[in-house]
Amino acid sequence: MQKKNKKKLSLLLLLLILVQSCSIFNSRLETSENPKESNIITSDIENFYQAFDLATKDSANAESLFNKYYFKKGSPGLNDFYKTKIQSKEKFTEFVLAFEDYYQSIKKDISNLNDLGNQIDSNFQEFENLYPQARFPDVYFLVGKFQSNGTISNEGLLIGTEMLAKTPDSDTVNWNEDILRITLERKHIPITVSHEIIHFNQDKMKDGNTLLWKSIREGSAEFIAELIGGETDADYSKFKGREMEIWNDFKKEKNKSIWRSWQQESEERPRNAGYWMGYIICKAYYEQIQDPEKTVQDILSIEDYSEFLRKSKVEQYIQKNFGT
Template identity: 75%
Template sequence: MNKKRATKSILLLLLLISLQSCSVFNSGLKTTEKPTGSKLVTFDIDHFYNAFDLAIKDSSNAENIFNNYYFKKGSAGLSDFYKTKIQSKEKFSEFVLAFKEYYQSIRNDITDIKDLENQIKQNFNDFEQLYPEAKFPDVYFLVGKYQSNGTISKNGLLIGTEMLAKTPESDTANWNNDILRISMERNHIPVTVSHELVHFNQDKMRDGNTLLWKSIREGSAEFVAEIISGETDADYKKFNGKELEIWNDFKSDKNKSIWRSWQQESELRPRNAGYWMGYMICKAYSEKIGNKEKAVKDILSIQDYSKFLKESEVEIYLQNKFGT
């Protein structure tokens, strides 16, 4: 894959990618009841760069090299990430080689993330205080091909570190413009982990297939992540001034199964509007009842999403907060 083809691939990903495309497993989750039992697994990153160095020297054999030195040596988390996100060793190796300068430039920033461990564990502890029923899985730090910064599986939280590698010292002059546009700050990793931790604890929420259901599932992860980490996983600055317009669109769409159109950026809505709308609904509910602990417990056990939407009184909340 040359850089022109790889750039087209990134543009396609920009149309399809969500912040987190959460793969939910309702049974067989591997967890511990205490944050101290959760492990941060980073050896897949080391294996990736071992394979990377070999593949650079023998590019014609890159697919086999990544298979033997990265995927076959991988953790349970990498196996899950491959099945749900990477899916093709051929396309993976072609993508990495096409953007080898980028992967090399972020190497030192993602091979050692010990400085973030304390913050991640503190966020886990804060979640336990907020939601005593919480379960805590292992966290796997992986390298993908720019498809997801985070998702979950039955084995734990899966973090795509190549999307979370930008630092104030990063030399971005030669980064592909599309990579630069969707890359996230390295110090944001604990926030992404917090978002995925909430997803892992949504097993008591009733499943569904509507825009409202998906928005609340993603928005609740944003809402709780903000409580425990101080930030949402997404940057919602583009929503300023459009809040009531987006809500009015949402009211007419909420019972439809059209999630993808609410992920993609359009003339009407910024990217990830479904996340934002669910986040606002959860925030409105919490502020209405005035008790974050109860709000989180209620949210993580929703059985009737339409009822919850009504009880949130989100329209009143948005009009009071953003109306003129």
């Protein structure tokens, strides 16, 4: 038992270093579709639990069982998710078996997602209203090992449902405390999908490598997701009272080629500070424009991030809204 707990701890330490909700697939996307043609694909969840049920009864052959019944039967979305996120069948199997009780406990809540379809469709339609040239790919619901609740590929939107599984009825008594802290509410799934559909449509934004660029890329997905669905993908409650402090730090580092220290939680700032900073910059820009369609159009076609920052008047926005 002690050996198993040590293995869980080492896996979780790795999880806390790697876990991210951001989209890192940086390819030019060609697919163009309208909202009604976007399909919600859940076959990978069904395949996962077929493999899971067999693997937990035959742990010696678990890796080959996951390979046969989950990965080899996988959708194009799962194939891409494996390449960019999972990467190792051995480590995937080790993680899933280490947290077997968790995966079993969420089975009924992620095996049927039909009730969320209307909200996803509504958010897609709202995005099209704001951005008529938007493209709407298929949405793949997958099961991973707590590395990402959402990303994109040329196939579409890839959603890691194991990180979006908590419900009011969840029996969390035996959940690991880090798993419990990271897992999002199941009802949050349409917001994660909204965040990722924005990333899928960011191909007209100029590429870059600075903290400012990355923050606006992530923060704009947060801001527009809130416009179309009413919520951000992340929880920013820990930023209350620290807004000016974080902005002053950001000003000093915005032109550096850094990101991790602005993504992970530290003594200096809460987790996802880069996301929050980009989100606030976009909100500040919107306050200057007062036109949601033009704001979305301007954001998704940024050529000069420093100029966009200047036009946002974000420092005045922060002072006005969060100053003492």
